[in-house]
Amino acid sequence: MRNNGGSAMDQKTETELQAAAFRRLVSHLRENTDVQNIDLMNLAGFCRNCLSNWYREAAEDKGIEMSKEESREIIYGMPYSEWKAKHQSEASPEQQKAFAERNPNH
Numbered sequence: 774m775r776n777n778g779g780s781a782m783d784q785k786t787e788t789e790l791q792a793a794a795f796r797r798l799v800s801h802l803r804e805n806t807d808v809q810n811i812d813l814m815n816l817a818g819f820c821r822n823c824l825s826n827w828y829r830e831a832a833e834d835k836g837i838e839m840s841k842e843e844s845r846e847i848i849y850g851m852p853y854s855e856w857k858a859k860h861q862s863e864a865s866p867e868q869q870k871a872f873a874e875r876n877p878n879h
Contacts, residue, residue, distance in 0.1 A: 799824070808858040814879075815871045824848050868877045 810820035829844035
């Protein structure tokens, strides 16, 4: 059992809470389509694509084969190409500059 802030928590409960937080994050990102991936990268250092890559890597660690498009559809709630057509705008020069400064190896 893990002690978090004074209360004991078993591994199953901790995993359930983590899963609930993950589902809430994904739902929040799906609902806030005005927030562009480049804005997320510039602010937090990750975006929806990163999250989908982490999901795919976790699946592969469990022996589950998953394509990049499959994992993106799980995160975006639709095919990535459809999301891009509906919601993605061209990055401004300022966004691109901030991205290049924050992520020089990306």
